[in-house]
Amino acid sequence: MGKIDRIAKVGDVAEIMLDYVENKKTHQTSEVMRVPAAAYVDPDQYQREIDLIFKKVPLMLAFTAEMPEPGDYKAMDAVGMPVLIARDKKGTVRAFLNVCAHRGAPVAEAGRGNCSRFTCKYHAWTYGQDGKLLGVAEKSLFGDVDKQDRSLRELPCEERAGMIFVSLDPEATIDLDEYFQGYLHDFADLDLGSWAYMGSREIEGANWKIAFDGYLEGYHFGSLHPETIFPRTPSNRMHYEAFGPNLRIGFPHHAIAEKLREHPRDKWGEQENNGFDFVRILFPNVSAFIAPEITQIAQLFPGPTPDKNRTVLNYLRREPIKDDADREAVEGAMNFFRNVTYEEDYLIGMEIQKGLASGAHEDLVFGKNERGNQYFHEWVNWYLANDPDAPKPEL
Structure with a gap:
């Protein structure tokens, strides 16, 4: 889909969301869905989710803006896997397991650098940006080493639309076109690759699916976010579009009619953040809220256990930091968004975790209006079935 077609499609979605607000409707499916409470507490399912989802699908692990220059790298933990992402002198990005081929120590400390x-801090073996073993400390005393056989273990990796995708399975292949079904054009049209990385915050919460469920619907805005989100965005007015297992969720503003009707109909597709917002979901674990500020x-x-998740909140914007005052304002904005996410969403998630562990109910129910949550759980179940020939969920 070209940019003009995408804008036209967004305009159609804006018109749908205008109808939702004016006529008190929302996107609905035909029936409710039940999800066993055990899905959020069972250690066997938790391990299968790691093995069959997180270690198989392409995960968005970094942004071009985090490591734009040759020699830049990012070392991180991803579901217990030590990952090193590096940009070589030609600008190509590669990913490796951050594990020295000598005795298994990391070759880079967690974080970013250039x-x-x-160099492994244990015995000072050195590796190039391409992962190849360059040097063995005091090789004459160590003995024969086949350098070609002792490279870092490479992971499938591809940079696209300002994001860096990695598979945690060294034997896997990445097909982003198949996986995202054209969705990455959204990010390419936003020119995300030229944005500036502002920083990150980390928070912890309940089971990863409990936390992610909160990103997938606006049914709770009025009750859980009465002073932060609800003044801008009404509760229970959502529109869902699917791109493979990924979602674009439309949230209209209270003022969508006023905002859209300031513009001709053929310009409605250009009004994101001016009458409506999108939350872009990359299955299984990324939620992106693109805002102008x-x-x-x-x-x-x-x-590390089924009842916990680790969330990295990344912050980007189109313009780099201008001065000290701008940096202070950005730090304040990042802290505000972090606090809202943690205090209003993650704290209740931990209460939900206790409730599910209590055995009070055998299952949870997602309404006809919570189609995004249903779709997400359908895809989780599809991957857990581990049957590539099974029919894939459709929105």
Whole structure:
């Protein structure tokens, strides 16, 4: 889909959302869906989710804006896997397991930096930006080493539309076109690759699906966010579009009619954040809210046990930091969004975790209006079935 077609499609969605607000409707499916409470507490399912979802699908692990220059790298933990992403001198991005081929120590400390080579702090073996073993400390005393056989273990990796995708399975292949079904054009049209990375915040919460469920619907805006989100965005007015297992969720503003009717109908597709917003969901664990002031893109990872998740809240914007006052304002904005996410969403998620663990109810129910949540759980179940020939969920 070209940019003109995409804008036209967004205009059609804006018209649908205008109808939702004016006529008190929302996107609905035909029936409610039940999800077993055990899905959020069972250690066996938790492990299968890691093995069959997080270690198989392409995960968005970094942004071009985080590591734009040759020699830049990012080292991180992803569901217990030590990952090193590096940009070589030609600008190509690669990903590796951050594990020295000598005795298994990391070759880069967690975080970001820039270097021409990576040196293991244990015995000082060195590796190039391409992962190849360059040097063995005191090789004459160590003995014969086949450098070609002792490279870092490479992971499938591809940079697209300002984001860097990695598969945690070294034997996997990545087909982003198939997986995202054209959705990445959204991010390419936003020119996300040229944006500036402002920083990140980390929070912890309940089971990753409990946390992610909150990003997938606006049914709770009035009750849970009466002073932060609800003044701008009404409760229970959502529109869902699917791109493979991924979603674009439309949230109209209270003032959508006033805002849209300031413009001719053929310009409605250009009014994102001016009458409506989108939350862009990358299955299984990314929620992106693109805003003109500052953008929050959340990465949710299963924690060390089924009842915990670790969420990295990333912040980007179109313009780099201008001065000290601008930096102070940006830090304040990041703290505000972090606090809202944690205090209004994640704290109740931890209460939900206790409730589900209590055995009070055998299942949860997602309404006809919560189609995004239903769709997400349908895809979780599809991956857990581990049957590629099974019919894929459709919105």
